[in-house]
Amino acid sequence: MANGENVADGIGITPRLADRLLAAGVDAITLGNHAFRRSEIAPYLETSELVVRPANTSSETPGRGLTVVTAANGTRLAVINVLGSLFLHPATSMFEIVDGLVEEANRETPVVVVDVHAEATSEKAALARWLDGRVTAVVGTHTHVQTSDARVLGKGTAFITDAGMTGPHESVIGVEAELAIRRMRTGMPVRFVTAQGDVRIEGAVIDCDAESGRATSIESFRELVS
Numbered sequence: 001m002a003n004g005e006n007v008a009d010g011i012g013i014t015p016r017l018a019d020r021l022l023a024a025g026v027d028a029i030t031l032g033n034h035a036f037r038r039s040e041i042a043p044y045l046e047t048s049e050l051v052v053r054p055a056n057t058s059s060e061t062p063g064r065g066l067t068v069v070t071a072a073n074g075t076r077l078a079v080i081n082v083l084g085s086l087f088l089h090p091a092t093s094m095f096e097i098v099d100g101l102v103e104e105a106n107r108e109t110p111v112v113v114v115d116v117h118a119e120a121t122s123e124k125a126a127l128a129r130w131l132d133g134r135v136t137a138v139v140g141t142h143t144h145v146q147t148s149d150a151r152v153l154g155k156g157t158a159f160i161t162d163a164g165m166t167g168p169h170e171s172v173i174g175v176e177a178e179l180a181i182r183r184m185r186t187g188m189p190v191r192f193v194t195a196q197g198d199v200r201i202e203g204a205v206i207d208c209d210a211e212s213g214r215a216t217s218i219e220s221f222r223e224l225v226s
């Protein structure tokens with residue numbers, strides 16, 4: 001799985017880039033608060049069964065927040081994407097809808113992964129604890145900084161607060177540092193440009209029992225690319 005919300009040069013995703021990620025071997029793509037920054041993705045999401053946007057957006061929003069895909073080894077994997085509340089203003093709280101989504105997913109498969117796209121570490125931890133024993137993993141995204149708390153919770157749900165950022169780490173969360181600093185120092189509009197240096201792949205590897213869906217391990221990783 002990959003969160004692809006900012007794969008279009010730092011903001012949003014296009015159909016072509018979604019297809020490229022899928023062709024590279026990704027089984028399912030999750031999104032986030034920038035899902036529709038590139039408007040051409042909207043019709044794509046209406047028909048895609050492999051790309052999900054946050055489930056707790058408006059009922060008018062194109063696309064879906066839950067999908068079930070078949071992984072390379074044949075395992076059926078349910079993928080749920082939700083948005084936290086702090087700074088992101090979802091249409092409804094993720095806690096209002098997540099139980100229904102997990103039930104729907106479990107009717108198809110015991111292996112369920114939730115991408116919780118949220119600013120607040122506390123919201124992500126609370127969701128993971130709430131879902132412990134009911135899903136395989138809760139993986140946090142959005143804050144771009146990999147956290148050192150990957151662990152399997154008591155009832156068998158793997159959790160990490162943030163899987164990290166695949167992108168240029170010589171930056172301010174992906175943006176040329178000088179531009180981000182200038183905007184913050186002056187309060188004036190500054191056009192952001194994606195940085196180039198210290199590109200790393202970051203994420204987490206989760207092992208689970210395919211029968212029960214319970215996680216047996218989670219390990220975060222970071223690898224230098226260039």
Ligand SMILES: [Fe+2]
Pocket residue numbers: 005032033034117141142
């Ligand atoms: Fe985000």
